[in-house]
Amino acid sequence: MTTPDFSFTLAGQDGQARAGLIATAHGKVPTPTFMAVGTAGTVKAMTADAVRATGAKIVLGNTYHLMLRPTAERVARLGGLHKMMDWPGPILTDSGGFQIMSLAKLRKLEEKGVTFRSHIDGTPYELTPERSTEIQHLLDSTITMQLDECTKFPATHKEAMDSMELSIRWAKRSRDAFVKRPGYGQFGIMQGNVYEDLRRHSAAALVDLDFEGYAIGGLAVGEGQAVMFEVLDYCTDFLPAQKPRYLMGVGTPDDLLGAVARGVDMFDCVMPTRAGRTARAFTSNGIFNMRNARFQDDSRPLDENCTCLCCTRHTRAYLHHLFRCEEMLGPMLLTIHNLTYYQNVMQGARAAILNKEYDAYCADVRGNWQRGPDA
Amino acid sequence: MTTPDFSFTLAGQDGQARAGLIATAHGKVPTPTFMAVGTAGTVKAMTADAVRATGAKIVLGNTYHLMLRPTAERVARLGGLHKMMDWPGPILTDSGGFQIMSLAKLRKLEEKGVTFRSHIDGTPYELTPERSTEIQHLLDSTITMQLDECTKFPATHKEAMDSMELSIRWAKRSRDAFVKRPGYGQFGIMQGNVYEDLRRHSAAALVDLDFEGYAIGGLAVGEGQAVMFEVLDYCTDFLPAQKPRYLMGVGTPDDLLGAVARGVDMFDCVMPTRAGRTARAFTSNGIFNMRNARFQDDSRPLDENCTCLCCTRHTRAYLHHLFRCEEMLGPMLLTIHNLTYYQNVMQGARAAILNKEYDAYCADVRGNWQRGPDA
Numbered sequence A, B: 001m002t003t004p005d006f007s008f009t010l011a012g013q014d015g016q017a018r019a020g021l022i023a024t025a026h027g028k029v030p031t032p033t034f035m036a037v038g039t040a041g042t043v044k045a046m047t048a049d050a051v052r053a054t055g056a057k058i059v060l061g062n063t064y065h066l067m068l069r070p071t072a073e074r075v076a077r078l079g080g081l082h083k084m085m086d087w088p089g090p091i092l093t094d095s096g097g098f099q100i101m102s103l104a105k106l107r108k109l110e111e112k113g114v115t116f117r118s119h120i121d122g123t124p125y126e127l128t129p130e131r132s133t134e135i136q137h138l139l140d141s142t143i144t145m146q147l148d149e150c151t152k153f154p155a156t157h158k159e160a161m162d163s164m165e166l167s168i169r170w171a172k173r174s175r176d177a178f179v180k181r182p183g184y185g186q187f188g189i190m191q192g193n194v195y196e197d198l199r200r201h202s203a204a205a206l207v208d209l210d211f212e213g214y215a216i217g218g219l220a221v222g223e224g225q226a227v228m229f230e231v232l233d234y235c236t237d238f239l240p241a242q243k244p245r246y247l248m249g250v251g252t253p254d255d256l257l258g259a260v261a262r263g264v265d266m267f268d269c270v271m272p273t274r275a276g277r278t279a280r281a282f283t284s285n286g287i288f289n290m291r292n293a294r295f296q297d298d299s300r301p302l303d304e305n306c307t308c309l310c311c312t313r314h315t316r317a318y319l320h321h322l323f324r325c326e327e328m329l330g331p332m333l334l335t336i337h338n339l340t341y342y343q344n345v346m347q348g349a350r351a352a353i354l355n356k357e358y359d360a361y362c363a364d365v366r367g368n369w370q371r372g373p374d375a
């Protein structure tokens, strides 16, 4: 058996919404897909078996966290991130840039790259496009992301242009540093803030570099869903139809439905996992706070439409009890459920796109969110 | 199918060490057995599936914790503790007495029972032998424990006698309050501190009440292993051979081996679960602290003799990384391993007893503990 090339195949389309299949060295990913965030080599509160049981086909690792601990070189010595975290399937890693800007101390951005100090112990580091690409190679990442600068929001046209131009120069350097291997891919990241001409320019420059896929960066940074959807309305068109499109750091289930309608194929977000640790449940009947006393005698499953471990074995009352007692099993079970719910929404979207009924699907899913816990 | 009576059958004996089988309404428990502690209706950091995968056949619930949250009446409304925590197998509950003395505030011991205030919110409660028995019935506990007073250590002969006599009066009241049901049992608790005459007297009085099993209380409270073994040397003889014997709150794997050699069948302890959350690993080569930097590049499994999820899927280096990053998966995986190790030690003990080679088994297991992490 030879390793397949990295590829993306369109299986169906309904309006702008796409159903596809990404083939990689580590397995296939039906799209649209949501990537569970495995920050430091673990999806928080989940065993890898539990992540698989949610239906997840690809997970995301954070270069920033992993380069600090356990370090990229150590991950490589341990046989790569797949082996270390018991996830033989596809892994996408971010470039580290975004988290340096949100977490690291004394960060300094220059043409060459970023220097910063670790938020943990102050150790100084430098991250260049070349080093970011090398780290992701050491991690054995299936999908490497270019180093980019995520433009702040709001930004003037001039600020957004300068930042976007830097990201393009870094895209070129990242692409040059990327070692092509069968079944592995690298994604460029479109920037340009909320300016259509900049988004168009950014996309065109990245397409010239012929990445295996394209991310849409610089959204979900405070602009709100309406503006985000406006930008998506035009900017997915700037990207080639035969490559996967990844909207970074998004979002709520409603964000996902809307972005899929606008031609996005891939997502990642800490929302379902973080919410799972703080008692917020994403369900087919809306978002519940499991700490609410209304659930203390509620013997129904969290979500009657869900077949996850949490919903098939336990009651809302038990979940409430676990969070009230601050038992670890509360976050564990609710993370399982939330990730399963996200996967179910994406699987439902894919089926609906293939059946050419995506709008009706979205209307149905959104309608059910209004029902609330007593439906 | 009719529910079997609660029974204990001896399957083999080697010296004082016994291999047996407890049959209950909720399933069978081969002995010697270690009961995982499921304090508030959850074995901390474990799904019920994960607890089952360790080989555990019976878990313990804490009446004190459960009577405060979610309350015994609420557990009953939810269908009992088995259903609530997804553990259809046997459950033993303690009486609440021991934890009131170690956790509750403003506690006051009288002939009638104990009054105390919750350590969580100060709510006043009363726990009598009758109420403790009723609570355990509401929880649907397979094995109910009598309310007793755990004598402090050290105690004079007079103090130990007075306390032991109170426990006998409470044993009678607990026994009277117990509603007999097929396959359910109630255990009396022997007290008497380190005084042989008191232990003998306590045991005789309990045997008159014809409990389904007998616990040895008041040990592992600071007297040290040597004194504990001295007391066990004589006191298991005071208990009927045809009933199970349960040493409460014990202990290290070494304590378990020594107590089995002295005729004990059942154990419970927070040690393997608590250690799992604080990076202490019980392995066939001894106890390791997984935070130790010696493990940061150690690509071996935690314990080569173990088939648990932690040992078959991950390296010591990964465990070290998880604890260093304070990721929940560290406690989750190490609790899985520690409980599996305890179960393996007990299963090995049972097989050795049946083969009449228990001493050799203990020598072998203890010898391996000296090998250390680099064996």
Ligand SMILES: [Zn+2]
Pocket: A302, A303, A306, A307, A308, A309, A310, A311, A312, A336, A337, A338, A340, A341
């Ligand atoms: Zn669920």
Ligand SMILES: [Zn+2]
Pocket: B302, B303, B306, B307, B308, B309, B310, B311, B312, B336, B337, B338, B340, B341
């Ligand atoms: Zn293990």
